[in-house]
Amino acid sequence: MADLTSAPIPPVGPGDHVRGAGEEGLIVYADLGCPRCAGAWRRLRERPGRLVFRHFPVRSKHPRSPALHAAAEAAGLQGRFFEMVDSLYGDRGRVDDPHLWGRVEEFGLDLDRFETDRRSESTAARIRRDFQSGIRAGVAGTPAVFDACTLLRDREREF
Amino acid sequence: MIGVGEKAPDFTLRNQDGEKVSLSDYQGRKVLLVFYPGDFSPVCGDQLSIYQEVKPEIEEKGVELVGISVDSFFAHKAFQEKLGIDTTLLSDFEPKGEVARAYGSYLDAPLGFANRTLVLVDEDGTVAWTHESPNPGEFPGANVIFDALA
Numbered sequence: 001m002a003d004l005t006s007a008p009i010p011p012v013g014p015g016d017h018v019r020g021a022g023e024e025g026l027i028v029y030a031d032l033g034c035p036r037c038a039g040a041w042r043r044l045r046e047r048p049g050r051l052v053f054r055h056f057p058v059r060s061k062h063p064r065s066p067a068l069h070a071a072a073e074a075a076g077l078q079g080r081f082f083e084m085v086d087s088l089y090g091d092r093g094r095v096d097d098p099h100l101w102g103r104v105e106e107f108g109l110d111l112d113r114f115e116t117d118r119r120s121e122s123t124a125a126r127i128r129r130d131f132q133s134g135i136r137a138g139v140a141g142t143p144a145v146f147d148a149c150t151l152l153r154d155r156e157r158e159f
Numbered sequence: 160m161i162g163v164g165e166k167a168p169d170f171t172l173r174n175q176d177g178e179k180v181s182l183s184d185y186q187g188r189k190v191l192l193v194f195y196p197g198d199f200s201p202v203c204g205d206q207l208s209i210y211q212e213v214k215p216e217i218e219e220k221g222v223e224l225v226g227i228s229v230d231s232f233f234a235h236k237a238f239q240e241k242l243g244i245d246t247t248l249l250s251d252f253e254p255k256g257e258v259a260r261a262y263g264s265y266l267d268a269p270l271g272f273a274n275r276t277l278v279l280v281d282e283d284g285t286v287a288w289t290h291e292s293p294n295p296g297e298f299p300g301a302n303v304i305f306d307a308l309a
Binding site: 001002003004005006007058059060061063131135136137138139140141 | 202204205206208209211212213216219242243244297298299300301302303305306309
């Protein structure tokens with residue numbers, strides 16, 4: 001049984017999806033089906049410094065999210081993780097399987113490998129690992145942006 | 160706010176399908192009561208969606224998850240469908256907020272709904288743990304629930 005008790009977010013490691021260089025930067029737990037995340041992503045990706053993407057698909061709210069995270073992960077196994085993330089957030093109306101295959105072709109990826117990888121147990125486990133680390137850190141909505149290990153609050157809501 | 164060790168007040172409310180559900184129905188099982196302000200509010204949607212994602216892990220701990228708000232059971236049904244969740248939602252509708260008041264969770268006018276409150280009731284109907292948010296705009300992450308169940 002997974003341990004979901006409180007714990008700080010894990011430090012950035014070799015298994016993380018990292019864009020940009022340097023030791024300083026942001027870690028974002030994001031949902032690829034989430035419109036708020038898509039809006040935030042446009043700003044986040046333009047920031048200087050390191051940006052770490054961690055998977056936080058909320059299936060009940062965005063039923064297509066698990067498939068999109070798996071697609072990004074599979075693209076990442078062929079070196080195109082952030083291209084897939086940028087594309088999914090940039091064109092949210094085109095996220096069905098044929099659209100994913102179109103992106104695979106556009107990025108010059110091996111489609112058969114992509115199809116196998118996005119359905120693999122290891123891909124699901126990789127996504128779940130990020131999600132569970134977010135749960136343990138108290139992520140309560142997406143995007144959740146951390147500066148080092150501190151959650152940044154960018155909005156207050158009444159209820 | 161009701162205290163740990165107190166007997167959890169029994170209640171009978173309608174669920175999202177209009178069926179009557181009593182706290183005593185859960186006797187012999189642990190139940191986590193999730194009082195929340197109202198269906199379709201953004202924070203409530205996030206809260207119940209996140210909890211839904213870890214509902215299997217909560218149930219593995221032998222705990223049933225039950226949401227309670229002052230909305231009608233018709234609203235609960237629509238909210239449940241909108242969120243794509245299967246968490247039982249109970250309607251504390253008439254007299255409005257009576258159960259929330261019994262648990263010390265109700266926020267009086269001008270708000271008129273329950274604060275975001277978690278109450279863990281153990282197998283024999285005793286309050287085992289509580290958590291009340293500092294304001295209705297914040298909800299505890301699911302990690303807080305797992306800390307309580309550890």
